[in-house]
Amino acid sequence: xxxxxxxxxxxxxxxxxxxxxxxxxxxxxxxxxxxxxxxxxxxxxxxxxxxxxxxxxxxxxxxxxxxxxxxxxxxxxxxxxxxxxxxxxxxxxxxxxxxxxxxxxxxxxxxxxxxxxxxxxxxxxxxxxxxxxxxxxxxxxxxxxxxxxxxxxxxxxxxxxxxxxxxxxxxxxxxxxxxxxxxxxxxxxxxxxxxxxxxxxxxxxxxxxxxxxxxxxxxx
Amino acid sequence: xxxxxxxxxxxxxxxxxxxxxxxxxxxxxxxxxxxxxxxxxxxxxxxxxxxxxxxxxxxxxxxxxxxxxxxxxxxxxxxxxxxxxxxxxxxxxxxxxxxxxxxxxxxxxxxxxxxxxxxxxxxxxxxxxxxxxxxxxxxxxxxxxxxxxxxxxxxxxxxxxxxxxxxxxxxxxxxxxxxxxxxxxxxxxxxxxxxxxxxxxxxxxxxx
Numbered sequence: 001x002x003x004x005x006x007x008x009x010x011x012x013x014x015x016x017x018x019x020x021x022x023x024x025x026x027x028x029x030x031x032x033x034x035x036x037x038x039x040x041x042x043x044x045x046x047x048x049x050x051x052x053x054x055x056x057x058x059x060x061x062x063x064x065x066x067x068x069x070x071x072x073x074x075x076x077x078x079x080x081x082x083x084x085x086x087x088x089x090x091x092x093x094x095x096x097x098x099x100x101x102x103x104x105x106x107x108x109x110x111x112x113x114x115x116x117x118x119x120x121x122x123x124x125x126x127x128x129x130x131x132x133x134x135x136x137x138x139x140x141x142x143x144x145x146x147x148x149x150x151x152x153x154x155x156x157x158x159x160x161x162x163x164x165x166x167x168x169x170x171x172x173x174x175x176x177x178x179x180x181x182x183x184x185x186x187x188x189x190x191x192x193x194x195x196x197x198x199x200x201x202x203x204x205x206x207x208x209x210x211x212x213x214x215x216x217x218x219x220x
Numbered sequence: 221x222x223x224x225x226x227x228x229x230x231x232x233x234x235x236x237x238x239x240x241x242x243x244x245x246x247x248x249x250x251x252x253x254x255x256x257x258x259x260x261x262x263x264x265x266x267x268x269x270x271x272x273x274x275x276x277x278x279x280x281x282x283x284x285x286x287x288x289x290x291x292x293x294x295x296x297x298x299x300x301x302x303x304x305x306x307x308x309x310x311x312x313x314x315x316x317x318x319x320x321x322x323x324x325x326x327x328x329x330x331x332x333x334x335x336x337x338x339x340x341x342x343x344x345x346x347x348x349x350x351x352x353x354x355x356x357x358x359x360x361x362x363x364x365x366x367x368x369x370x371x372x373x374x375x376x377x378x379x380x381x382x383x384x385x386x387x388x389x390x391x392x393x394x395x396x397x398x399x400x401x402x403x404x405x406x407x408x409x410x411x412x413x414x415x416x417x418x419x420x421x422x423x424x425x426x427x428x
Contacts, residue, residue, distance in 0.1 A: 050342060131339050134258055147400060169414065175397060176388055176415035185387035192355060193383060199376070206377065207384035210419050 034072045037062045038083045042125065045083075049124030050131045052076070077136060080128070084142045087125045091118055092149070097157055104161070104215045111157045112181075112204045116197060119186035126183045151178055161212040176211050180204065243280045243290070246270045250291045255332040260284075260340065285344050288336070292350045295333045299326050300357070305364055312369070312423045319365040320389075320412045323358075324405065327394035334391050359386055369420040381419065388415055 040062035044053035055076060059066045073079040095118045098110050126146075133139040154177050155162060162170050179185070181204060189200040249270035253261035263284060267274045281287040303326050307318040334354075341347040362385045363370060370378055387393070389412060397408040 050339070144400065147396070168410075172411045172414045173418075175401065175411050176418075179390065179393035179396070179415075180384055180387050182387065182390075182393065184392060185390065188355070188387070189383055192352070193379070195383075202376075203380035203383050206380050207387075207419060210384075211415060 030072065033062075033064060033068060034082070037064065037069055037072060037079065038086050041079055041083045042087065045128050046124045050127040052080075052128060052132060077132075077139075080132060081136070081138050081142070084125070084129055084139065087122060088142065088146060088149075091122055097153060100157065104209075104212075107157055108205055108208055109201075111153070112201045112208070115181050116186060116201050116204070119183050120190075120197070123183050123187055147178075150181075154178060154181075158208075158212060161215050164213050164216050173211055173213075177208055180207055180211070239280065242270075242272060242276060246272065246277055246280060246287065247291045247294050250287060251295060251333060254291075254336050258332060258335050260288075260336060285340075285346075288340060289344065289346045289350070292333065292337055292347060295330065296350065296354060296357075299330050302326070302329070305361060308364060312417075312420070315365050316413055316416050316420075319361070320409050320416065323389050324394060324409050324412070327391045328398075328405070331391055331395050355386070358389070362386060362389075366420060368423050372421050372424050381421075384419055385416065388412065388419070 037058060041053060041058050044057055044061055053061075055066045055069055058079070059069055062069075069079065073082065095114050097114070100107065102110070129139055129143060133143055151174060154174050158177070162173060165173060186200065189195045189203060190197075195203065246266060249266050250261060253265055253269055261269075263274045263277055266287070267277055270277075277287065281290065303322045306322065307314045310318065337347055337351055337354075341351050359382055362382055366385070370381060373381055394408060394412075397403045397411060398405070403411070
């Protein structure tokens with residue numbers, strides 16, 4: 001079998017139009033196996049975070065051999081990185097901002113609910129990411145990227161209110177909202193203070209509403 | 221016949237004193253290593269830094285977890301001693317600035333140990349308890365410093381206000397401002413001062 005397949009070709013390759021696309025079954029299977037290994041890793045992390053699952057545990061959960069894992073990932077760090085990238089992509093796809101042109105209360109509620117759900121879903125992965133990042137510049141970069149995405153989301157959702165503030169106060173408000181709505185802040189509300197999802201959302205809504213300046217007239 | 225020792229002069233047990241001093245030096249070596257590197261130091265590293273043998277460590281601490289617990293108790297006691305509540309009866313602005321200054325100093329000094337504590341707490345119920353106590357101490361301090369403003373709130377608003385203040389002034393929130401956002405000490409303090417002032421309800425008028 002030749003190494004080059006349709007999926008390997010760059011998008012602008014000039015291939016004869018009439019020729020049917022070749023599907024590389026082996027490549028497809030390998031990608032599916034990779035995906036199943038990543039999903040097994042993520043499921044185990046959700047159950048045992050912040051403990052990192054072993055290769056044997058991941059293999060057993062995925063239904064493959066340990067060798068299969070290391071044929072696709074050079075080491076567990078590479079698997080962790082791939083799972084982190086998958087988690088970031090999933091979170092971006094499912095937690096897209098909504099109700100952006102809405103009034104203040106609707107935007108606030110939507111942002112808090114999306115963030116709360118995201119925290120509930122991704123907290124175990126986030127903890128594993130943080131507890132294993134000391135030795136990995138790549139994982140540290142993912143943490144920075146995630147935090148940067150969170151800041152951009154805050155700036156986008158509360159743009160009308162933030163736009164009324166001078167630079168220094170605007171920056172202070174964004175940092176305060178970021179601190180308030182951090183993963184671990186959510187976790188403390190749920191685990192330490194024993195708040196339900198709705199109670200935790202209400203606490204965030206109230207606090208963010210206090211931090212934000214009045215919504216300018218005419219803004220949604 | 222030896223003369224009976226006077227009941228007024230307590231006997232000093234030199235061996236015990238030396239052993240306590242050694243324990244203290246081992247704890248300080250552990251804390252120094254943690255400040256330099258967020259990873260848990262090994263017994264060999266701790267022994268080398270303290271200037272003792274590995275055996276000396278395990279003569280005084282049954283295992284590394286016991287040493288971690290002792291170092292945590294020492295670190296938390298030190299943090300409490302260095303951060304007494306000041307200006308409790310001051311104006312709103314004075315109290316906010318005082319609390320922010322004290323908390324910022326605690327965060328600057330304590331972040332390394334706190335991270336080790338958080339990363340290790342799942343291995344030890346004793347460490348978990350220390351984390352809980354440290355959080356409770358922080359909340360008690362917030363209740364003390366912002367008593368006038370909190371007294372105007374009914375439940376659950378009062379509880380939610382404390383949760384928000386605690387989240388805002390969490391040690392990792394401080395660390396992010398300093399490490400990730402690169403804020404100087406005074407600017408990081410300004411963020412907290414500004415945000416706390418916005419979060420708190422109006423201060424009630426003083427009673428005559």
